[in-house]
Amino acid sequence: MPDTAQEPLVRTLDGETLVTPPVPMATPTKKFKLPPQVLPILGVVLTVCGVLAVVFFLVIFLPVKSVLTSVDKLKASGQQVAVAAKSQDLGAVKLQLTVVEKDLAEVSQKYNRLAWLKLMPIANNYFKDGQHGLIAASRMLDAGKITVDAIAPYADVIGLKGLATSGDGAKTAQDRINFIVETLDKIKPQLSLIGTKLDEAQKEVSQIKPSRYPETFRGMQVRSQLVSGIALLDQASSLVNDARPLLESAPYILGKDKPRKYLAIFQNDAELRPTGGFMTGYAIIEVNKGKISTLESDDIYKLDEKFPKRIPAPDPIKKYHPNVPYWYLPSLQQLTALLWWILNFW
Numbered sequence: 376m377p378d379t380a381q382e383p384l385v386r387t388l389d390g391e392t393l394v395t396p397p398v399p400m401a402t403p404t405k406k407f408k409l410p411p412q413v414l415p416i417l418g419v420v421l422t423v424c425g426v427l428a429v430v431f432f433l434v435i436f437l438p439v440k441s442v443l444t445s446v447d448k449l450k451a452s453g454q455q456v457a458v459a460a461k462s463q464d465l466g467a468v469k470l471q472l473t474v475v476e477k478d479l480a481e482v483s484q485k486y487n488r489l490a491w492l493k494l495m496p497i498a499n500n501y502f503k504d505g506q507h508g509l510i511a512a513s514r515m516l517d518a519g520k521i522t523v524d525a526i527a528p529y530a531d532v533i534g535l536k537g538l539a540t541s542g543d544g545a546k547t548a549q550d551r552i553n554f555i556v557e558t559l560d561k562i563k564p565q566l567s568l569i570g571t572k573l574d575e576a577q578k579e580v581s582q583i584k585p586s587r588y589p590e591t592f593r594g595m596q597v598r599s600q601l602v603s604g605i606a607l608l609d610q611a612s613s614l615v616n617d618a619r620p621l622l623e624s625a626p627y628i629l630g631k632d633k634p635r636k637y638l639a640i641f642q643n644d645a646e647l648r649p650t651g652g653f654m655t656g657y658a659i660i661e662v663n664k665g666k667i668s669t670l671e672s673d674d675i676y677k678l679d680e681k682f683p684k685r686i687p688a689p690d691p692i693k694k695y696h697p698n699v700p701y702w703y704l705p706s707l708q709q710l711t712a713l714l715w716w717i718l719n720f721w
Contacts (some may be wrong), residue, residue, distance in 0.1 A: 442485045449478040456519075465535040469523045476516055483509050500587060507579045511608070514576035518569045525565040529555060552665035559626045566619050573612040580605045634663035636670070 452474045459467035486509060492502040526533070532551040585601040628635070637660050642652030658672035686702040693700070 438485065438488045442482065442489070445478065445482045445485050449475065449482050452478045463535050465523060465527065465530045467536075469520075469527075472516065472520055472523065476520075479509070479512055479516060483513075500584075504583045504587075507582050511576040511579035514572045514579065515608070518572035518576070521565055521569050521572065525562045525569070528558060549666055556626060556629045556631050556665040559622070559629075559631075563623050566615075566622055570612070570616045570619055573608070573615055577608050577612040580608055628662070629665045630662040631664060634661050636661050 452471065456468060456471045456475060459471050486505060489502060492498040526535070530536070532554060583601065583605065585598045585605070588597050588601060590596070590598050626632075639658040639660060640654055641656040641658070642648070642650065643655050644652035646653035648654075654675050656672070656674050657678060659670045661668045661670050688696070688699055688702050692702070
């Protein structure tokens with residue numbers, strides 16, 4: 376075995392012995408070598424990692440990035456619809472809805488490339504939420520297009536730009552009202568279809584659970600936006616479907632086939648009565664093809680004076696109102712109030 380250190384060097388100087396410490400020998404460095412059987416395994420691992428990286432880039436990163444780009448494009452076109460609607464340009468709204476339809480189809484096509492996410496345990500819920508959102512957007516787009524087609528004949532009548540189709544813009548207000556009354560029946564099927572489309576959209580978004588999403592993401596509100604969007608769609612669906620019976624009855628109410636008379640009673644809510652207030656006046660109005668005319672209007676006591684014969688007041692009125700010997704029209708409310716008080720507090 377070779378020596379690891381040199382022998383100490385002894386020297387004599389003027390009778391003194393000096394000993395130089397030995398210098399240690401350098402230990403040779405051993406080179407690390409992988410065992411031959413490890414090299415194939417390492418090569419397989421590196422190859423698999425490379426393949427996974429390529430798959431992630433091609434299957435996840437690029438499709439998701441493409442979807443997000445298309446979503447931004449769809450959002451921008453949707454905002455243009457709002458701008459056109461705010462400017463009351465029905466023609467621009469109709470044109471922009473076509474752009475939105477194209478952008479929505481592009482988003483749906485790219486989103487379907489991620490359909491393999493349905494096989495993943497957690498990601499499948501988020502993928503299904505996206506599908507529900509896209510279907511709801513499609514139904515709302517259909518409702519918007521039907522709405523534009525429904526009101527297009529009345530565009531110039533109601534002051535919208537871009538689709539003036541009712542004829543001469545110099546028509547009188549009554550001519551415009553007559554036109555609306557005469558054609559309201561034609562939009563009944565469209566109103567029903569709009570309500571159906573909104574119902575379908577509402578059912579789709581109701582399957583989305585905002586609770587599975589974070590409150591914020593990169594400074595943007597996420598959960599609250601989902602909650603408010605779902606609530607807004609629910610309100611729109613309810614509004615259209617609740618208003619549909621009234622709109623369908625509008626031709627009858629507006630006297631399309633013949634004049635109709637209505638009694639309007641004015642009440643003072645400062646003097647409470649079971650009907651909402653003390654009756655102070657009345658009016659009889661007539662509606663003929665949308666035109667409203669007042670046939671008669673007066674104070675409620677003036678109406679009493681038109682009856683020469685007096686009807687004796689009922690016993691409850693005489694008992695609790697001895698100064699009211701006769702039956703007056705306002706006494707009808709007084710009797711109603713009295714009976715209500717007796718039934719509830721007597």
